[in-house]
Amino acid sequence: MASANQCIASLARLSLSVSKRPVQSTLPRFLAPSIVQTRCKSAGSTAMQKRERDKAKLKKKKKQNRHKEYKYATPSQEERYSICDAMRYLRAFEVGRPPSSATYEVALKIRTPKNSLVLRDRIRLPYPIKNDTRIAVICKEGSGSMHDARAMGAVAFGEESLFELIKANPNKLPFNRLICHVDCEPALKKAGLGRILGPKGLMPSLKTNTITKSVGAMMRDMAGAESYRERIGAIRMPIGNIQFTPKMLSENIKALVTAVREGTMRMEDKVKKDLIEVVLSSTSGPGFSLNGAFNSTDEKVKPEYLSTAM
Structure with missing residues (x-):
């Protein structure tokens, strides 16, 4: 009896270990579900192809x-x-x-x-x-440009003294316009005031035409100008x-x-x-x-x- 049970167990293991062969379907292709079928896009006529190309070009x-x-x-x-x-x-x-x-x-x-x-x-x-233009001038101490700035009514003028004023009061500047004499441009760059004056739109530069050789003429042009x-x-x-x-x-x-x-x-x-x-x-x-x-x-x-x- 034991030998018979062992024989049946071995036959069962053999049946489980054998891989199943895939069943070949004999269903005609035209009767297969649509998800099984492989579809290919029609090339269409020449006119349709041209329209597709024009549409792609317009989109691009x-x-x-x-x-x-x-x-x-x-x-x-x-x-x-x-x-x-x-x-x-x-x-x-x-x-x-x-x-x-x-x-x-x-x-x-x-x-x-x-x-x-x-x-x-x-x-x-x-x-x-409005006529509330308050101009400050960066110029050499004791120079002719400094005398012109004082005579034209600048609210602040000088070089190192003006730099110290800007650094000491970055949020309460006494001026809303700033011009620089061309001789002081290297000192202005060395002072590193871009972080303070840049966001306020006050940093003198050649692009904004606020670096000049004639302080008096620049102040006359700037007063009352927008x-x-x-x-x-x-x-x-x-x-x-x-x-x-x-x-x-x-x-x-x-x-x-x-x-x-x-x-x-x-x-x-x-x-x-x-x-x-x-x-x-x-x-x-x-x-x-x-x-x-x-x-x-x-x-x-x-x-x-x-x-x-x-």
């Missing part, structure tokens, strides 16, 4: 152009307004605010390639917005007080647009820039795209009505 071109220009490269599709119409609406947004704290602001949208040369300069507007700089495809700056008349605001905008266009023309041989839109806003108001006209579309609204105090 859009992807390449997507990051070449800033988002302001395309003008907005909103309605455009005259100066008087835009002022009429913006003055309504500023009702209840102190007139001294509300200003008009302008944004010039520029079509320009990314990482290209930046447009920056200073402009003396026909009607200045600086502007292109950032991410647009130039933004205050353009007038909320109590400005339409004529005053219009002349300031024209002066800025003219200066920007002249600047883009000077850079034509290096980079192409196009002014595509002018947007007027205020401290609390939205932006209104300007169409270049002056008078209001409503005949009842005269420029004189927008010239009175709010």
